[in-house]
Amino acid sequence: MKLWLAKQRYLIDFTLASLARRKARNLGLLFVYIVLVFMLASVTLYTHALRQEAARVLAASPEVILQRMVAGRHDLIPPGYQERIGRIRGVQKVEGRLWGYYYDAVTKANYTFMVPAENAPAAGEIIVGPALERARGLAKNNGISFRSYSGKLHTFIVAEVLPQASELVSADLVLMSEASFRAFFDYPAGHYTDIALSVANPLEVRNVAVKLAAALPDARPILRDEVLRTYASIFDWREGIVLALLSAAILAFGILAWEKASGLSAEEKREIGILKAIGWETGDVIKMKFWEGLLISLTAFLIGFVAAYVHVFHFSASLFEPVLKGWAVLYPRFQLTPHIDGVQVATLFFFTVVPYAAAVLVPIWKAAITDPDSVMRS
Amino acid sequence: MIFQPAIIALLLASALCVLALAASAPFAVEVIRRWDIKSGSERQLQLERRTYLFSTLLTFVLGLQLAAVLLFVFNAEKMSGMFVGAMCAVGTLNVNALGFPALNAKIAVFFLAAIWLAINHVDCRARDYPLVRMKYALLLALAPLLAASAWIELQYFLGLKADVITSCCGSLFSEGSPTLAAEASSLAPVPAMWLFYGSLGAAIALAAWHGHGGGRSRAAAYFLAGASALAFAATIAGILSFVSLYIYEHPHHHCPFCVLKPEYGYQGYWLYVPLFGATAAGLAAGAVQPFARIESLRGIVAGFSRRLAAIAANGFALTAAIATAMIWQSRLILLEH
Structure with missing residues (x-):
């Protein structure tokens, strides 16, 4: 074992020295390799962080949301609807929610108006999200007017701005009291936008949804798990698409690696010839070349991955953001939580090192x- | 579902493997028909040179297959969040009928590839390549299996539909269902423990015996291979029957995949990686043994076999130690005494 280790050490030693002799050539390849790992790692790290963020945000949302459908479209919940749900075992709380969208011509963006279940602001006052604060230049105790859909102008006082930490969910949010909401949208009394149900036991959620669908055939239950799953598969799908597009880059890189490896210079050929003349076997030369490839691969992988980490978590992945994140006028600014996942690293390794090795x-x-003789003679 | 990064990577690895095998098949046929180490002809020289290429290539792709098993399970585990009713890898593998066949095929390929790599290693160290014909004949036999495994994997991934409600480990590994896994699960803990520790102990003892004899005893090597296969089956049965219960601290949860979850600190990998490594080494020790009679391989096979026995003994011992530590730490009381 010791002998074997010593042999590998000498081989690595020799390989490093021989790599250093041809700096310019190897650095070129290394640079391209690093860029490739950097791009792929940025994509995977970023989507994974987005997935985590979505899961974290949705963790606090209600287990089941019930919407009423009319002709396949989302409609208001009429009075008496909640009572028809009756008592379903396992449901802790049933509450009607009031929310809606408002298009603001000034910022050319949609806001989400909502009545919070607890701590609603006083009538005539609102609480706004951070992105809205930036877009309209608001501050605490400022007044702001919105023209409602009926054409009337409503003026509100900003009672509070929501903290930055919640920006991912609250960027475009405007919280107001129930009375203000109903007055602003001319919302019919007793009607709600949808119904939120809390279910304590996660295993019961599906049963509750089945019972709801049976009791109210015109309703559509939306489960939190389903939303989460949809988000996860959307991000995965986007990641897969970007990776599939980048596979052209992987292919190009493979061709480059092939070219670099097959275009041996006369000096290299002589080197191999001499090595074989002094007693190296073909297997030894392959081993040396294997170490060369491995050293280059690991160096490129490490540098590329660290660079991608810095890019994603310190510079908000500015290169890939538009493709992966989606787009909106009032897009939240948020800092992603650094997270490295084993599967991602393994996958990335498969994507970069394997094509290189194969090429x-x-x-x-x-x-x-x-x-040896043919090389030395020429 | 095909646009999952890990799935693309797995399919890439499989495609590479099948391509490499397809490329080496004509060469394998030529070697079997024309190889003559004594000849100094141009053709023989060509063949000898090409064996370097193909043996490196095959080492690479088969080595890749060893890693692919891990990624496959890793990925199944991770994707379980996307299927209704799936809570761990079992749910993902149960989305369609090909999930478990794909996993089983991959595990079979893992062991066969390990055996082939061991034979290749022995052959490359001898002066006159005594096993070259045998090696490539085995490769030709292995090729359809690998292709089938890749095909099943592809069909499985193509058939992944996120809207399917799958059955999860609770129903598959519960004691009443009519499957082999359920039968193993319903094994009472005491006999399962005897089987678990007995077979691991036997495998370790045989490996020690084989190693002590300098890897020369042929009988010991065959017994070791047999014991390794048995220990593998017994360990899996043991994990199903009682180790999992101790890990989950729950008297009825028999799942062998939930142990891989982050909630349980990825403990399963500590259990499975040494087990797979040790089993592969034990099987390989037996597989190279028939060639010990060949003159140029005498010392090589014995030395290599001895090292394999050492790996097997250490791996099995590690598996047993880790399982024992998990049971020790658990707060579940399964056996009253």
């Missing part, structure tokens, strides 16, 4: 079988 295999072999 250089044949050229390495070709170099290794060179006859």
Whole structure:
């Protein structure tokens, strides 16, 4: 075992020295390799962080949301509807929610108006989200007017601005009292937008949804798990698409690696010839080349991955953001929580190191079988 | 569902493997028909040179298959969040009928690839390549299996539909259902423990015996291979029957996949990686043994076999130690005494 280790050490030593002799060539390849790992790692790290963020945000949302449908469209919940749900075992709380969208011509963006279940502001006052604060230049105790859909102008006092930490969910949020909400939208009395149900036991959620669908055939229950799953598969799908597009880059890189490895310089050929003349076997030359590839791969992987980490978590992935995040006028600014996932690293390794290894295999072999005499004679 | 990064990576690895095998098949046929180490002809020289290429290539793709098993399970575990009713890898594998066949095929490929790699290793160290024909004949036999495994995997991934309600480990590994896994699960803990520790102990003892004899005893090597296969089956049965219960601290949860979840600190990998490594080493020790009679391999096979026995003994011992530590730490009382 010791002998084997010593042998590998000497091989690595020799390989490093030989790599250092051809700096310019190897640095070029290393640079391209690093860029490739950097791009792929940025994509995977970023989507994974987004997925985590979505899961974290949705963790606090109600287990089941019930919407009433009319002709396949979302409609208001009429009075008496909640009572028809009756008592379903396992449901802790049933509450009607009031929310809606408002298009503001000034910022050309949609706001979400909502009546919070607890701590609603006093009538005539609102609480706004951070992105709205930025877009309209608001501060505490400022007044702001919105023209309602009926054409009347409503003026509100900003009682509070929501904290930055919640920006991912509250960027475009405007919280107001029930009376203000109903007055602003001319919302019919006793009607609600939808119904939120809290279910304590996660295993019961599906049963509750089945019972709801049976009791109210015109209603659509939306489960939190389903929303989460949809988000996860959307982000995965986007990641997969970007990776599939980048596979062209992987292919190009493979071709480059092949070219680099097969275009042996006369000096390299002589080197291999001399090595074989002094007693190296073909297998030894392959081993040396294997170490060369491994060293380059690991270096590139490490540097590329660290660079991607910095790019995603310190510079908010500015290069890939538009594709992966989606788009909105009032897009929340948020800092992602750093998270590295084992599957992601393993997948990334498969995506970068395997194509490289596959591409250089044949050229390495070709170099290794060179006859010493033919090289030295030429 | 095909646009999952890990799935693309797995399919990439499988495709590479099948391509490499397809590329080496004509060469394998040529070697079997024309190989003659004594000849100095141009063709023989060509063949000898090409063996370097193909043995490196195959080492690479089969090595990749060893890693792919891990990624496959890892990925199944991670994707369980996307299917209704799935809580761990079992749910993902149960989304369609091909999930478990795909996993089983991958595990079979893992062990066969390990055996082939061991034979290749022995052959490459001998001066006159005594096993080259045998090696490539085995490769030709292995090729359809690998292709089938890749095909099942592809069909499984293509058939992944997120709207399918799958059955999860609770129903598959519960004691009443009519499957082999359920039968293993319903094994009473005391006999299962005897089987678990007995077979691991036997495998360790045989490996020690084989190693002590310098890897020369043929009988010991075959017994070791048999004991390794048995220990593998017994360990899996033991995990199903009682180790999982101790880990989950729950008297009825028999799932062998939930142990891989982050909630349980990825403990399963500590259990499975040494087990798979040790089993592969034990099987390989037996597989290289028939060639010990060949003159140029005598010392090589013995030395290599001895090292494999050491790996097997350590791996099995590690598996047993880790399982014992998990049971020790658990607050579940399964057996009253």
